[in-house]
Amino acid sequence: MAEDVGRRRMQQQQEEEEDERLKAAAAAVEEGGGKMKRKRGRVELRRIEDRTSRQVRFSKRRSGLFKKAFELSVLCDAEVALVVFSPAGRLYEFVSSDTSVEQIFGRCKDIPDTVIDDLNIAARDSRGYCNIQLDLNEQSVPESVSELNSFAQMALELDVKEMSMAELTRFEEIVREALAAVKARLRRDPQKKGDNWSGQESGKE
Amino acid sequence: MAEDVGRRRMQQQQEEEEDERLKAAAAAVEEGGGKMKRKRGRVELRRIEDRTSRQVRFSKRRSGLFKKAFELSVLCDAEVALVVFSPAGRLYEFVSSDTSVEQIFGRCKDIPDTVIDDLNIAARDSRGYCNIQLDLNEQSVPESVSELNSFAQMALELDVKEMSMAELTRFEEIVREALAAVKARLRRDPQKKGDNWSGQESGKE
DNA sequence: TACTATCTATAAGG
DNA sequence: CCTTATAGATAGTA
Numbered sequence: 001m002a003e004d005v006g007r008r009r010m011q012q013q014q015e016e017e018e019d020e021r022l023k024a025a026a027a028a029v030e031e032g033g034g035k036m037k038r039k040r041g042r043v044e045l046r047r048i049e050d051r052t053s054r055q056v057r058f059s060k061r062r063s064g065l066f067k068k069a070f071e072l073s074v075l076c077d078a079e080v081a082l083v084v085f086s087p088a089g090r091l092y093e094f095v096s097s098d099t100s101v102e103q104i105f106g107r108c109k110d111i112p113d114t115v116i117d118d119l120n121i122a123a124r125d126s127r128g129y130c131n132i133q134l135d136l137n138e139q140s141v142p143e144s145v146s147e148l149n150s151f152a153q154m155a156l157e158l159d160v161k162e163m164s165m166a167e168l169t170r171f172e173e174i175v176r177e178a179l180a181a182v183k184a185r186l187r188r189d190p191q192k193k194g195d196n197w198s199g200q201e202s203g204k205e
Numbered sequence: 206m207a208e209d210v211g212r213r214r215m216q217q218q219q220e221e222e223e224d225e226r227l228k229a230a231a232a233a234v235e236e237g238g239g240k241m242k243r244k245r246g247r248v249e250l251r252r253i254e255d256r257t258s259r260q261v262r263f264s265k266r267r268s269g270l271f272k273k274a275f276e277l278s279v280l281c282d283a284e285v286a287l288v289v290f291s292p293a294g295r296l297y298e299f300v301s302s303d304t305s306v307e308q309i310f311g312r313c314k315d316i317p318d319t320v321i322d323d324l325n326i327a328a329r330d331s332r333g334y335c336n337i338q339l340d341l342n343e344q345s346v347p348e349s350v351s352e353l354n355s356f357a358q359m360a361l362e363l364d365v366k367e368m369s370m371a372e373l374t375r376f377e378e379i380v381r382e383a384l385a386a387v388k389a390r391l392r393r394d395p396q397k398k399g400d401n402w403s404g405q406e407s408g409k410e
Numbered sequence: 411t412a413c414t415a416t417c418t419a420t421a422a423g424g
Numbered sequence: 425c426c427t428t429a430t431a432g433a434t435a436g437t438a
Contacts, residue, residue, distance in 0.1 A: 058281040068270045076263035077292045085284035
């Protein structure tokens with residue numbers, strides 16, 4: 001991937017002149033024809049009127065947002081709760097820890113407003129609310145092991161150094177089952193390589 | 206065709222890179238923690254150990270995340286509620302509309318079937334596997350990195366869906382070795398872990 | 411759905 | 425806080 005970037009960069013440098021003009025003449029000048037299409041990527045910060053376009057962008061940006069939220073929670077060890085209602089009224093949510101959305105947001109009530117961050121972001125001081133405990137119940141055996149990502153996530157949350165032998169063994173079990181499941185599917189669908197991970201595209205509003 | 210060649214080339218490179226990561230991770234485990242230099246800007250998907258660095262990145266990424274959330278709400282006319290607790294315990298929140306966080310999240314309860322988004326990461330799938338307690342006290346940053354984190358990160362960065370059977374087998378091999386290594390260490394060093402495993406499945410093995 | 415050209419975010423360093 | 429190089433996100437297109 002890095003190599004690819006490098007190659008692209010060279011191309012970009014060749015077109016540096018054009019790139020310069022891009023910045024200067026942000027106002028769209030028609031290019032090559034009579035089409036009044038904007039330069040790629042540029043977006044103004046207001047509601048997209050075209051329904052289809054709005055829908056597409058919602059999907060893409062939503063993915064990106066959730067990914068960012070996840071990364072923040074992992075990289076910085078932060079608790080993140082994110083809820084998005086699509087214009088169609090569908091709900092998407094993400095919570096970094098295993099606490100429920102309601103729980104995390106419930107905590108907001110008890111915290112007095114203090115600081116105001118940029119961008120309409122209210123920051124409140126909540127020191128003392130940090131002793132988090134994961135209280136997970138061992139209930140369903142991962143026979144329907146979703147994917148290795150589960151294992152990845154778990155390994156991130158757990159700390160191997162804190163695991164007992166029993167936990168380790170259990171962990172091993174889970175990983176094996178996950179691998180077996182993936183392999184089985186691979187054998188079944190050598191070409192597809194599995195593209196139905198989080199398959200619940202759902203269909204109701 | 207040019208495109209075809211390009212795609213082939215990319216795929217090949219990707220596979221090579223994955224293989225390298227597999228090996229690297231394996232080595233890291235054998236040695237009980239490895240340090241590999243990273244290209245600039247590259248980020249591993251796991252908790253940042255250095256406190257200062259984590260703090261800085263938290264600020265930056267938090268800003269970015271909130272900005273994205275804001276853009277999504279405006280561009281796509283979606284309702285967005287976002288709450289972040291910094292590792293230091295400070296709360297940051299954003300709500301797209303003028304409704305309160307509690308209101309938006311209250312709506313979650315009324316919706317029976319929550320759509321959990323793709324992202325290839327099921328953040329909730331790790332629930333129910335173990336009964337453990339995580340100490341998120343950031344003061345106690347462990348000196349050595351846990352071995353399995355290597356795989357956690359790898360599994361997150363790689364896409365299991367895209368792995369060939371050979372790669373999967375290799376992966377399995379590595380994981381098995383890693384687990385064996387960790388177990389061996391545990392036997393050698395039982396006190397390394399106080400056996401406060403209070404789960405209800407003790408002795409299952 | 412996939413790709414590519416661009417644009418944006420951000421890791422390092424000053 | 426500012427700059428630079430790189431990784432990541434994504435708008436428009438096939």
